[in-house]
Amino acid sequence: MCPPETHPNKSTRDSERSEANEPHRSDRMPTPDEERAADEHESGLTRAEREAVAEHEREMAERGAHQKGEGRPE
Numbered sequence: 001m002c003p004p005e006t007h008p009n010k011s012t013r014d015s016e017r018s019e020a021n022e023p024h025r026s027d028r029m030p031t032p033d034e035e036r037a038a039d040e041h042e043s044g045l046t047r048a049e050r051e052a053v054a055e056h057e058r059e060m061a062e063r064g065a066h067q068k069g070e071g072r073p074e
Contacts, residue, residue: 038066042050
């Protein structure tokens with residue numbers, strides 16, 4: 001059985017519109033230990049490995065930009 005359909009009220013739409021215009025950022029800054037671990041990890045990679053990671057990131061961003069399905073506008 002499906003729950004009844006609901007519709008957002010003006011207050012909800014205004015809040016969502018306001019949030020949509022805010023810049024996206026993380027919920028917190030990394031701790032010094034996290035920054036150090038990231039720097040140590042990156043410095044241990046070869047140039048080819050760093051390039052492969054960057055290429056994979058671009059590929060996933062492109063794939064996500066064109067994704068269709070549940071929760072995505074068609």
